[in-house]
Amino acid sequence: MNNIAVHIFRFLIFVLIQSLVLNSLEIGLGIQLMIYPLFIVLLPFETSLPILLLVAFVMGFSIDSISNTFGLHTSSLLVVAYLRPFVFNMFSPRDGYDPLKEASIFEMGQRWFISVFGILILIQHLWFFTLEMFNISETLYVLQKTMLSAPLSFLLCILLQVIFVSKPKER
Amino acid sequence: MHNLLAFFRRFRIFLLFVLLQVFALSTYFTYLSFPRSQYLTSASIISSSILEVKNSFTRYWNLGENNKALQAENIRLRNKIKGSFIRLERPIVKIEDTLFRQQYDYIPSLVINSSTNKRNNFFTLNVGELQGVKRGMGVFSDRGVVGVIHTTSKHYSVLKSVLTEHINIDVIIEKTGAFGLLKWDGRDSKFGTITGISNDMILEKGTRVVTRGGSTIFPKGLLVGFVEKYKQIEGKPLWDVTIRFSEDYRSIQNVYVIKNLLKEEQDKLENTIPEDKDNE
Secondary structure (H helix, E strand, C coil): CCHHHHHHHHHHHHHHHHHHHHHHCCCCCCCCCCCCHHHHHHCCCCCCHHHHHHHHHHHHHHHHHHHCCCCHHHHHHHHHHHHHHHHHHHCCCCCCCCCCCCCCHHHHCHHHHHHHHHHHHHHHHHHHHHHHHCCHHHHHHHHHHHHHHHHHHHHHHHHHHHHHCCCCCCC | CHHHHHHHHHCHHHHHHHHHHHHHHHHHHHHHHCCCCCCCCCCCHHHHHHHHHHHHHHCCCCHHHHHHHHHHHHHHHHHHCHHHHCCCCCCCCCCCCCCCCCCEEEEEEEEEECCCCCCCCEEEECCCHHHCCCCCCEEEECCEEEEEEEEECCCCEEEEECCCCCCCEEEEECCCCEEEEEECCCCCCCEEEEEEEECCCCCCCCCEEEECCCCCCCCCCCEEEEEEEEEECCCCCEEEEEEEECCCHHHCCEEEEEEECCHHHHHHHHHCCCCCCCCC
């Protein structure tokens, strides 16, 4: 299988979309869309945690260096990668994960994807905006940004899967 | 010793996570105040060439508006040099004027990457050390102040824009003559705030706010914005002044880097002032 090629291609696409398009969008109300957690979630189930962390680090690094954020994206993506196994275990199917499957909305079902990815993207946004503001008196604004941005990022991620991730073939 | 090794083996993944996390966060917080190298900024070669390609597409979006602004500036400058329309017979001789001496030199530049939606917004310019750009130089456009150079590489530089937390540009409100520090609260890229203006000053809506020119970064009288509203800060004898920026940072493109030719002289002179020991 040329699975690695697919993931490298996705890596490039996600980095470019995030740093060139989404980071220069200004929607207002403090909304900022972040889709790169989806890449970490879509990596194969059997990927070990150290590899996840390293991939997340490289990806965050590339986004940061293009969009002048100096490590903000890296930090929040590392959190996603570190928490991924825990969240996956929480929602693990009865007979474990099928290594042939992918963690997309089509293969794992809507309910699984909404709960797993919802938790991860909420934590990631909260971490990102808290670090960005780094001020207790701005807590309300951080919450406003998180609560408005996370659902929109979530919808965008579902849309991206409809476009880029192929549906499973009938077996 | 054995226990220690066992501990490391048990928590090695968590330690890796902490190590990477500490690295990312330390770069983030040190870069905000002082940059050490260019790897994580868009002044590095790979990211700046990506941005150059991006800019070759996106620069057309605000072209009309930018052209208008440049044209307006051209007309303004042209009005000043009426004398130069007379054609001289002999070749022009450079005049050594002993009354006036040029203090500021300007390097024209293009913003190839910018953002306005973050708490701290940094722009990338397509000029660098080879063109004489150095850290700490001021940057302005034909519509207003833009920021201060933060990092430089050979061909590119990263600029700390007005839309950052600790920009602290010395500004002065015209007519009143009150001066304060320019800040940005991170909400709206159209409005900034000025702190440190005593509330016995009489302010007026729509007054021009310009740079004060005390530091070596900006010349005096560069437009920053207009007073939008002001209100009393509770418990302090100060105004909370909101200004509307004259520059629209969302569509910024043509900027000038200010090279102060007398900066070294002023710095040298000011460094001879003895440190004030009573404040400690």
